Amino acid sequence: MYDFKQIEKKWQKAWDDAHVFEAQDNSTKPKFFGLVEFPYPSGSGMHVGHIKAYSGLEVISRKKRMQGYNVLFPIGFDAFGLPTENSAIKFNTHPRILTDANIEKFTGQLKQVGFSFDWTRTIDTTDEAYYKWTQHIFLELFKNGLAFRDTALVNYCPHCKVVLSNEDSQGGKCDICHSDIVQKSKDVWYLRITKYADRLLEGLESVDYLPQVKQQQINWIGKSTGAFVNFKVSGTDEELRIYTTRPDTLFGVTFMVIAPEHPMLARCRDRITNFDALEAYREECAKKTEFQRTQLNKDKTGVKIEGICGINPLNNKEIPIYVADYVMMGYGTGAIMAVPAHDERDYEFAKKFGIDIIEVIKGGDISTEAYTGDGEMVNSEFLNGYDNKKDSIKRMIEYLEEKGIGEEGVQYKMKDWAFNRQRYWGEPIPIVHCEHCGMVPVPEEELPLRLPEVKNFEPGEGGESPLAKIPEFVNCKCPVCGKDAKRETDTMPQWAGSSWYFLRYVDPHNDKCLADPEKLKYWMPVDWYNGGMEHVTRHMIYSRFWHKFLYDMGEVNTEEPYAKRTAQGLILGPDGEKMSKSRGNVVDPNEVVEQYGADVLRTYILFMGDYGAAAPWDVNGIKGCKRFLDRVEALFAMAKDKGATPALEASFHKTVKKVTIDIEEMKFNTAIAAMMSLLNEIYDVGSITTDELKTLVLILCPFAPHICEELWERLGGEGLCSVAKWPEWDEAKCEDKTVEIAVQILGKLKGTVTVDVNADKDSVLNLVKNDPRFTPFIEGKTIVKEIFVPGKIVNIVVK
């Protein structure tokens, strides 16, 4: 038992005073840039999940520092956003005041855990010296045509009163309040992320991300290849353009479907004889939330368009056109050719509406279900006889292009990024709307465009930003013509500030540019980025997009921002469920620090299981780690100055090796287990020297730095343990002289023999065959086979 409270305070101060965790911009050492996702400073303070998220790279950074790296391990605060604004409204205060208080609270809590962050580089996305550069990047995007306004169906949260991006409304629920999203036609800002879709996809090949992370991004981008085909519409000049991934099945088309919102309907109004019915159907669909529309996938609905029909460009056959909400306006062209024989959805629709089903690929039984597999083409004129999907697709596309009725095409599921929120607590969008000049960027020298001080920042009922109610902010002069103009009043979404924050860490106080190119050149890319899986399809994709854009602008020097990406698993409540206030199973890290100390908290969080997997919190597990650190501390009383402990030499080398390698592979649980084993051995042997204990203290330091500093000092170690040299191991000394070999007869374990490490097959087999424990299994039988794996096993197969 030791006084952890006093010790932890003492060494946290010592680290601050010695500036040991500050990164050097000019250094000849190799660099390591370790990045963790900066927290949103919420009012409820830190969660044990934050500690786990930061502890991984904390241990790696500390080890790298001890190994002689110049380490940049920064932290900051992603502080713009709705929760703070909502609680400011609730408590009738200002988000600035809340944000400052929350940041102070978080800072105190982070320091209390002893994280080795470089506190001189802390950033706050709501700081005007920071968001000046967020606005700068927005203007660059605008000037390059990548930020634009468009009126389209958007995801709208009626509760938060904001437009949400696709990424923020996954599953048809608002990411902030979990209300149902509704679709609404609105004039909003977009960032043209789709222009970078291919590069975001290709870039994944050059980075070291967890396979799940890559896969999720690939799925989110959702690239598909196929063809666009133009269908004439009878009695009109219309050409109905569709997208399909299966042009090979074009002879099997028996109807077409367009989305309820498809603009062709209005254009063909005069020819359509049931326009009212179609209009009624469209209105019915509009009432459904996105969620309902996608959940109702069992029963297909739709209305046939009367008065016009499509014409298959291959054979000029007339085919009916339907309006149905299983086709989305937001993907492809909002219109499809339907091949019921070979598409499940089309099949279901055709069955319900009694439409013909024509088989064009052999192999299934289309009287019972759609056949989506491969097979020989039939009923398809020039494609008949082909039996490979790839060949027939290629052949068909050639034909379409030759005849000028279609061409090869690519589609993405990813849509452009809806980039504005109608709320107060975000970066103002630096654009002026001028009657004469249109949308005009605020001149760079006027940045930052500050958020005005206001008393009332509640969102407007009509979906307008609170900023719209402030005449002094809204009314301005056009920067181009000087006439009266109005400012954009929407703000940027939560994800803006985090899309480039890692760049600012490199040069956080620069007021000339977002970061000095020389410093970027030295530090970038981020060597290792760890964070949660929940950010893989949002923050990760957004920031990769901004980074690639900045690379194209010449503002950064690497095409990809993150060389490596890992993710920690959740900490579940003691009941094995996800921690939540409503379940009442939330563990407060402060209480653990108070009761057991920061070292115990850190060690336990990394010991509780596989870092990448979810694991439930266990109060008794904490006690085990407490016991471990107490037993390490107690070794000091046992340590002798002179001599060595030969019995432990190999164990020390093995443990140093294992801990060094395991940390690098994020196998923190087995690294700690190895140190616990070593400790048990030390107690078994009953003696240890000062130098040996120093070695243990050094390798334990990244996990439990406070007690290690204390022991380091008591043992007479030079300087601070946190920056002392990481121990090395001697491979030769890791080898044991003898080894225990398992003896199997017919694959069944019968016992073990201890032999010299270098013992050869013959000598070991000889030993086994003459061992009375094994002779009964061999005598009187024929030996069919003898297997010998050096250092592991012998297996004698008898008959």
Added chain:
RNA sequence: GCACCUGUGGCGGAAUUGGCAGACGCGCCAGACUUAGGAUCUGGUGUCUUUGAUGUGCAGGUUCAACUCCUGUCAGGUGCACCA
């Protein structure tokens, strides 16, 4: 529905990647020291019908040898979700 991941003691989890399953920790049992123990220390602890057999969700298969590879299947988790 599709994709990916995970199934190992009472619990969290190990297993050098095909070579002694259950490291390490928790819990539990017994003992020691104690006025006391939710402190500390020592020993034990997969299961069973215990000189042996059996065992990594389930059923098969490959192999001298399978938690590990293959086929099928069940269960749980995560993500996407009428994407044409």
